[in-house]
Amino acid sequence: MTTTAVADERVVRTSPVASVMKRPEIGALLAAVAIFAFFALTTDTFATAQGASTWLDSASTIGIMAVAVSLLMIGGEFDLSAGAITGFTGLVVGVLTTEYGLNIWVAILVSLGLALGVGFLNGLMVMKTGLPSFIVTLGTFFVLQGIDLAGTKALIGQVAIQGMRNVPYYDQPQKLFGSSFEFAGGTVVVSILWWIAVTAFATWVLLRTRVGNWVFAVGGAKQSARQVGVPVVGTKIGLFMTTAGCGWLVGMLLLFSSSTVQSNTGVGQEFIYIICAVVGGCLLTGGYGSAIGAAFGALIYGMANQGIVYAGWDNNWLKAFLGAMLLGAVLLNEWVRKRAEEAR
């Protein structure tokens, strides 16, 4: 009997193209290329450096959240509070600094702590009650939305943060979260770099670390994961906290790029994140998906969002377009998953 682990000669029969085609993010990549080509050909400004910097900007904050939400979805859960938390964290920093004169860095850390706390509570409630995360986070979504609107009004008497620029040391975090620089004729906002970094890190964690293995396992078969010693509760709570943490990052990016934040910021975006994650290849049932795919999904959103403007159409068409993309993606994912399961 041979026990040597030589490469099996039959593996060669699977061509590299075929194995790439099996990746969950392939549909989103192809769609992104098609949409780029479409708007590049039909409009003048889309494919220019200035045009690209606009749609990349629009894709970046959505993209960071979509990547986090995709991890959570692979782990088998939803987070409907992911949109509201971006506004909530920005408002916390804004109110604490402009109204109460707290040091801006301290306010940023307080905001991060609160965000992680919300994520932890989301995770804890889902794991302890066994209720669907859809319902639990729908609850936290509305609570946050209410706090954002009523709390802000009660504390500062307005619905938007004003006077951020006058806060001492505003320049320091502004460099980190809100700056931009010129590159090849276009303007690169720093959130694009954050987006790339988050996507790269999430992809690495997902595919190359033990935690990534656990994320797939807790989403794919919770009971089995538990039996082989995967810390199911810890992994899922960690995922909720990651999503909320990314919500904080996006909150900071929004706050420091515009120096203001509205009390309804982020509301309604949670579905966009889920759409991007699904377009990127995540199964609604968990256990399968890709972080980089979600980034492609956000890219599609950003390109369509700006492309429709450049083409001079009514930008309400974006909604119809996103809905159609979602339906197409769900059907494609189902097909890809079946193929993956029948790989041999």
Place this chain on the structure above:
Amino acid sequence: MTEDEKVSATGKRIGRVAREYATQQAKEAGRRKELEAAETPVTADGPAIPPRGTPIIEVTDIGKSYGRVIALKDVTTSVKAGEVTCVLGDNGAGKSTFIKILAGAHQHTEGTFLVDGEERHLSSPRDALALGIATVYQDLAVVPLMPVWRNFFLGSEPVKGIWPARRLDVEFMKKTTRSELLAMGIDLRDVDQPIGTLSGGERQCVAIARAVYFGARVLILDEPTAALGVKQSGVVLKYIAKARDRGLGVVFITHNPHHAYPVGDRFMLLRRGRSMGDFPKSELTVQDLTSMMAGGAELESLAHELERTMGSSNDIVAELKAEAEAEAK
């Protein structure tokens, strides 16, 4: 504590032990790779497997009662290295209680339980695992959409590098999965395929190979052929024989004498929580085994009973009668 949490806590403990073990294994494998030329088989050195025929587990008059309910009584058998001990019995015969005692999930209340000649009271599955007693349950604990190699190491993933760059040793994981499965005679084209694409029998075999790799000396298989077709059952039986040939002691729980007889070296029959005897293969034919399982006398009385209620012309009654007569001969 709910049942779920208990499973979780136990799982975590097992996971921790296994993870430490896996990391250590990975390190050792790394050293070996440096020392030896490439293309050497990568296998785990579990707790040493004793020479063939040495008893690893011996139970004498073992019993378990829950308060006044006697679930198991006077069960005597042994599991030897390189042999298959079959535990046969119908539903509710006490098979589950028996394996739970062996697996450390329950403690016995009577009799002696020797591992390597030393008396033991296992208080958790972790204790059993530390002694090299691993159990493969019916649901197999695999995640269908994950690749075979990720499933193989799930919960005990070997890593390399220093934190924060600590990462899965993917190359080692894939290579080990392939070679471990090959050693069990499972020749996969691609360890990257989702485990859900494997047949039920193959999945069972991956679960067995995983237990073997993580240091099992005694494998407890809970009805591995119960949900399988004829052909797939044959495949699993082949791998049971393979594990035996590697020198492991196997406890094969089944209610099918035709599955047990070809691979078994020793047969222990349970009925209503009692042992009906513990026989080496030389003292038993497959017919003996079948009739003891079916219980010839009981079959006859069942036929009589049905005859009264359903009438003698009924097909089922006729069939039972014929069978009971055949058993009697």
